[in-house]
Amino acid sequence: MSALREKKSWRALEQYQPEIARQHLRDLFAADPKRADRYRADAAGWKFDYSRHRIDDRTLQHLFALARECGLEARRDAMFAGEKVNTTEQRAALHIALRAPARKVIKVDGVNVVPEVRTVLKRMAEFADAVREGRWLGFNGRPIRNIVNIGIGGSDLGPVMAYEALRHYSDRKLQMRFVSNVDYTDFAEAVRDLRPEETLFIVASKTFTTLETMTNAHSARDWLLAATGGDKAAVAKHFVALSTNEKAVEEFGISTQQMYGFWDWVGGRYSMDSAIGLSTMIALSPDAFHEMLAGFHAMDEHFRTAPLERNLPVIMGLLGVWYTDFFNAETVAVLPYEQYLKRFPAYLQQLTMESNGKHVTVDGAPVDYPTGPIYWGEPGTNGQHSFYQLIHQGTRLIPCDFLGFAQSLNPSGRHHDLLIANVIAQAEALAFGKTLQQVKAEGVNDELAPHRVFEGNRPSSLLLADRLTPAALGSLIALYEHSVFTQATIWNINPFDQWGVELGKQLALRVVDEIESPRKPLNHDSATNATIAWYRKARRKTSTEERASATANAAHRVLAIDIGGSHVKAMLSGNPREVAIKSGRTLTPELMIKQLRPAIRAWKYDAVSIGYPGPLLHERIARDPYNLGKGWVGFDFAKAFGCPVKIINDAAMQALGSYEGGRMLFLGLGTGLGTAFIVDGLIEPMELAHLPYKKGTFEDYVGARGLKKLGKKKWHAHVFDVVEQLRAALEPDYVVLGGGNVRELTELPEGARRGDNHNAFVGGFRLWENEA
Numbered sequence: 136m137s138a139l140r141e142k143k144s145w146r147a148l149e150q151y152q153p154e155i156a157r158q159h160l161r162d163l164f165a166a167d168p169k170r171a172d173r174y175r176a177d178a179a180g181w182k183f184d185y186s187r188h189r190i191d192d193r194t195l196q197h198l199f200a201l202a203r204e205c206g207l208e209a210r211r212d213a214m215f216a217g218e219k220v221n222t223t224e225q226r227a228a229l230h231i232a233l234r235a236p237a238r239k240v241i242k243v244d245g246v247n248v249v250p251e252v253r254t255v256l257k258r259m260a261e262f263a264d265a266v267r268e269g270r271w272l273g274f275n276g277r278p279i280r281n282i283v284n285i286g287i288g289g290s291d292l293g294p295v296m297a298y299e300a301l302r303h304y305s306d307r308k309l310q311m312r313f314v315s316n317v318d319y320t321d322f323a324e325a326v327r328d329l330r331p332e333e334t335l336f337i338v339a340s341k342t343f344t345t346l347e348t349m350t351n352a353h354s355a356r357d358w359l360l361a362a363t364g365g366d367k368a369a370v371a372k373h374f375v376a377l378s379t380n381e382k383a384v385e386e387f388g389i390s391t392q393q394m395y396g397f398w399d400w401v402g403g404r405y406s407m408d409s410a411i412g413l414s415t416m417i418a419l420s421p422d423a424f425h426e427m428l429a430g431f432h433a434m435d436e437h438f439r440t441a442p443l444e445r446n447l448p449v450i451m452g453l454l455g456v457w458y459t460d461f462f463n464a465e466t467v468a469v470l471p472y473e474q475y476l477k478r479f480p481a482y483l484q485q486l487t488m489e490s491n492g493k494h495v496t497v498d499g500a501p502v503d504y505p506t507g508p509i510y511w512g513e514p515g516t517n518g519q520h521s522f523y524q525l526i527h528q529g530t531r532l533i534p535c536d537f538l539g540f541a542q543s544l545n546p547s548g549r550h551h552d553l554l555i556a557n558v559i560a561q562a563e564a565l566a567f568g569k570t571l572q573q574v575k576a577e578g579v580n581d582e583l584a585p586h587r588v589f590e591g592n593r594p595s596s597l598l599l600a601d602r603l604t605p606a607a608l609g610s611l612i613a614l615y616e617h618s619v620f621t622q623a624t625i626w627n628i629n630p631f632d633q634w635g636v637e638l639g640k641q642l643a644l645r646v647v648d649e650i651e652s653p654r655k656p657l658n659h660d661s662a663t664n665a666t667i668a669w670y671r672k673a674r675r676k677t678s679t680e681e682r683a684s685a686t687a688n689a690a691h692r693v694l695a696i697d698i699g700g701s702h703v704k705a706m707l708s709g710n711p712r713e714v715a716i717k718s719g720r721t722l723t724p725e726l727m728i729k730q731l732r733p734a735i736r737a738w739k740y741d742a743v744s745i746g747y748p749g750p751l752l753h754e755r756i757a758r759d760p761y762n763l764g765k766g767w768v769g770f771d772f773a774k775a776f777g778c779p780v781k782i783i784n785d786a787a788m789q790a791l792g793s794y795e796g797g798r799m800l801f802l803g804l805g806t807g808l809g810t811a812f813i814v815d816g817l818i819e820p821m822e823l824a825h826l827p828y829k830k831g832t833f834e835d836y837v838g839a840r841g842l843k844k845l846g847k848k849k850w851h852a853h854v855f856d857v858v859e860q861l862r863a864a865l866e867p868d869y870v871v872l873g874g875g876n877v878r879e880l881t882e883l884p885e886g887a888r889r890g891d892n893h894n895a896f897v898g899g900f901r902l903w904e905n906e907a
């Protein structure tokens with residue numbers, strides 16, 4: 136049995152619980168007319184009414200004894216003193232230093248961190264003012280109007296919640312947006328109506344390595360550079376970084392002058408009042424940000440100094456332990472009756488669940504009691520019309536935290552009275568319910584009556600303040616932070632690490648590699664393998680469709696020409712019709728264009744791609760083709776077509792059209808042997824055909840001459856052998872066999888697939904895709 140369960144106060148609580156469980160809140164209130172006054176505590180502008188909880192004085196005595204037995208005061212003092220209370224990472228957890236007044240001295244490893252905190256805040260304020268006053272200009276001299284915070288977890292939830300909560304005080308000339316999800320939709324929707332020249336990206340990441348954030352930051356940079364014509368100097372005007380990782384910030388291309396730092400002793404979910412709050416400061420003003428910090432600090436001081444019996448975070452934390460461990464309550468609902476707090480439950484989810492979702496104690500022993508409950512919620516009154524039914528009449532016990540303010544920030548008519556009436560009524564209904572007798576007394580018939588009964592006895596806290604201000608928000612957050620800490624201390628777990636998020640991250644990296652290297656063997660369990668296979672298939676299909684439609688929608692209309700030994704074929708992007716003319720030993724470039732012209736007269740294009748059956752040097756034809764006429768080297772195709780022309784080896788063009796990511800080897804089995812190798816989107820020029828093989832070269836055996844000379848059966852065997860040898864040498868993820876003679880193969884080597892000649896056109900269109 137764990138040390139916690141052996142504690143005297145824990146045992147006392149266990150023994151006492153049935154007695155309390157038997158009692159109804161109706162009786163507890165009836166027995167004590169002063170209950171509402173006695174179970175109330177105030178701090179930092181908040182009134183905490185906990186009278187509707189299933190407790191009495193004895194419960195509280197045992198709970199406070201438990202806190203003392205677990206060393207809460209000492210552990211709290213250790214945290215405030217900068218000791219390394221985050222034991223698994225050997226770090227202090229000093230978010231309280233982020234809001235400490237300048238005169239305070241708080242040391243980590245002997246160094247007072249408060250001056251550093253203040254220096255960063257000062258720099259943030261200077262920058263925030265420059266943006267707010269229109270002095271910070273974008274690359275073409277226009278002031279910044281849009282701020283996009285890119286971050287995830289603590290680098291997103293705090294900023295977005297604070298912005299929404301305090302929007303009332305924000306500068307409405309500035310558009311604030313928040314991008315967190317690696318789903319590109321998040322970024323696309325955030326910037327779709329923004330002008331790059333007026334947009335500032337704040338890349339918020341403690342580590343500056345988080346996959347989602349870095350992927351979005353790169354997309355943001357591409358988005359900006361597309362508007363600046365690739366002028367990288369613009370990055371300095373449009374990007375700032377909030378991080379502890381100076382090196383990675385510089386590697387990304389953001390200078391340290393544009394970086395606002397913080398420290399390893401600030402956990403992600405405790406970081407919204409560090410540099411991570413830069414977007415909040417820009418939106419609200421440095422003064423308002425400092426008011427918020429003062430609110431945090433007021434609650435910190437209350438937590439640090441108030442006796443446990445009057446200490447809001449302590450009482451709140453202990454009540455959570457009471458329900459989680461002695462009533463088996465699994466969740467807590469957070470229900471703000473204030474629309475501006477709509478993101479508060481989401482913010483709290485990270486704070487509470489990433490902190491206290493732990494299964495071992497600080498010493499690594501498995502816990503034998505439930506730890507952190509599930510937090511969830513929505514603003515009232517909306518929730519009343521969806522999930523409150525279950526809270527009122529369902530079979531689970533769900534303690535609720537109701538939040539409300541005396542004054543509305545947008546007063547109008549009866550709205551606020553109705554809002555507050557509802558929060559009061561909900562707490563009353565949950566606690567007192569409605570008995571069968573009361574229901575019947577209302578004239579409800581016997582059949583319906585049970586359905587109308589409210590059992591009641593459902594606990595809730597009421598957290599009330601005058602008005603939602605920056606200071607009120609700060610102290611509210613600090614209240615929950617310290618309540619989480621209180622619980623972690625009781626449960627003897629570390630609330631400051633989050634190893635639980637690592638495994639998924641590692642596996643995702645492995646899976647993404649397998650998705651992007653579609654021929655890589657899969658060695659997961661059968662379910663994971665099947666899902667990856669499903670997605671690979673879907674991705675192949677979508678990428679072909681997307682390619683077609685991207686090409687059709689691209690600003691460039693591309694004419695792709697595939698020159699072969701017997702035919703020249705052409706296709707226009709966005710138009711599935713293929714035209715062909717005969718080629719042969721007498722075909723010159725002039726003749727080819729002359730013969731093509733009538734067939735493509737109606738086509739409108741502004742770029743041309745040519746797949747050329749011969750060697751190229753620096754994207755120019757290096758030699759006339761073996762099987763065609765002369766005059767190809769140095770021919771001015773751009774002049775002849777009247778638009779830019781890209782020339783690529785014919786095998787490379789088909790390879791590009793067949794490419795689906797990863798390492799792909801392409802072999803074109805035609806008159807000769809065309810070869811191309813693509814790695815992560817880059818085409819590696821290769822002339823493998825002429826490498827020595829048996830008594831000749833690869834091409835001698837698997838080209839058209841080999842087929843004719845050796846006969847189908849032997850040719851077939853040589854194709855298999857060549858694929859095998861090249862695969863061993865180059866280690867591709869997959870092999871694509873294209874060219875006209877691929878149809879002679881009745882079977883394919885393992886891991887190889889048949890290319891489609893049509894892909895030559897797709898490759899030709901793709902050549903221009905990134906330049907549209």
Ligand SMILES: O=P(O)(O)OC[C@H]1O[C@](O)(CO)[C@@H](O)[C@@H]1O
Nearest residue numbers: 288289290340341342345403636
């Ligand atoms: O700020 P970062 O380093 O990008 O991390 C973002 C978030 O990722 C986590 O580490 C969990 O994945 C959170 O704790 C953190 O808030």
